[in-house]
Amino acid sequence: MGIVLLGTNGEASHLSDTERSAVIRAARQALDANGFTQIPIMAGTGTGSAKETIRLSHEAREAGADYVIVIPPGYFAFAVGRDTAALKKFFLQVLDASPLPVMIYNFPGAASGIDFDSDFLVELSEHQNCFGAKLTCASIGKGHRLSAHTSSAAYKTRHPRPFFVMPGFSDILLPALVSRASGCITGTGNIIPKTIVKLYDTAVSALTTGNAEQLEAARELQDLVADADWAVVKAGIGGTKYAMDVYVQQGLGGIPRSPLPPAPTAIQTMLASGLKRAVAYENSL
Template sequence: MNSPLKGVIPPMVTPLLQNLQLDVNGLENLISHLLQGGVHGIFILGTNGEGPSLGYEVRRRLIVESCRIIDGQVPVMVGITDSSWSTVIEMAHFAEQAGADYLVLAPPYYFPITQDEMIGYLEKLIPELPLPVVIYDIPGCTKLHLNLKTIQSARKLGIQALKDSSGDLGALYTIMDAFKEDPEFSIIAGAELFMSDVLMNGGHGVVAGGANIFPNLFVQLYEASINKDLETVARLRHKVLQLQNSIYMLDDSPTNSIRAIKSSLSVMGICSDQMVPPLESFPETKKKILAQRLFQLGIKENAGYENQ
């Protein structure tokens, strides 16, 4: 991969059956929906994909089936973050053999670690990994907010990109400034509302959960942002804000957006909203409200839920 990772890369949800096995039909529907929407890549086994909650058999099958269905149409990014050192390496090699293009790695969760410990971890781990690595900053789930020194050290070890889900726009601007002379390093926003700001100030793309629902909306916003079409950016950004306020805020749990995105896909008839405990899908009363709001946002297919 000589060119930077870029564009709209949905953190794909994982379609599941009631027995928590992979729903392959739902996966085919979802990938088709995303590709038809014009996305530039697909990220599996991330936060929206409930990656850390899935059994390893399901993770492996998801990797294999996703790579088979996508078949090289766009890059496939696979989350390999784990608390187990050996499992990270094992899943990395499995992803490479299945045909994935990138590995996504966050700090190992459970034990709090320092920046220096993270650098030491990467120094030992990166040489063991067979694919280009995207380092993932998501302190809300890992206890560590990667600083500039750590990211610079990771870059020297060969990582190809940063996925920033820290919510710290000031730190992100500092990182973008530090890497502005590096044409082969990608900076990918993880916060949807930061997307335009990041793209118009040297960033390369976005991993947007809402692109599971509205892939083409985010693709259009990406194109308007890189072209600095401010009028179109303002109009499309307003739609993203509506998505945040009307869909994600339907529930007040810490995982509200994850639940809302998966339930939206169920309402749209793309895949089920079965989730891995302790997460739960919305009850039918909320799904009816969700269907109404999706209809108002332009989703015409509402899988039998009446707009009333």
């Protein structure tokens, strides 16, 4: 368990460099002040060029981050979107120069359709400064192939640090764990964090022990989380922040920066219905 900052819901692309560093610094200070010194922070530093991504990664380390997560440069997708060599060069430059371990962020929807296949990710996983991949492409098969490669005995002899394969949606957490994934990084975790942790713990225990009752309990929790995750996906970033304000703590979510709109009435109504069961369960934990 850790904290991911400056990602999609964190509106990293809407922040100045000074604000990016301030977010990391504030989070680190809050964690340390409350006794959570062992909790790592991963910060988004991906931007339009390798040079700027590397600079932001250095600034993230100075502000207190432990890891960085890097999305491919989507603005020039029309020029490099299918140029595997160019994209590989971008990531190798970042991996070589980043002062912090790097997680690859594969999110076609936020990178103008750039979508890495498992061959590309397996190749990058061999770099000693690459420690994981977030797959917001919802591909269980891709994640399975990458997990199988990075969890093999041969890979571990070459890489002393664990490699983390993390789907970007919690509605596929259970099947992803069956396919050797490490967990998930999910915006829905901002709203029902304890429920998703309960699902993770139950699923891992069931898969470790082979206990059929625990597996069924994990399935039922996944049913609950899948419904909530879909509601949050449909609600978008404005809806996610609205839900944080209403169902977690007022003022926690806030209003997105333009051009992202706040949640309209229809989205608010949809969330009230779509999150009802999950929020009730979350509040019972």
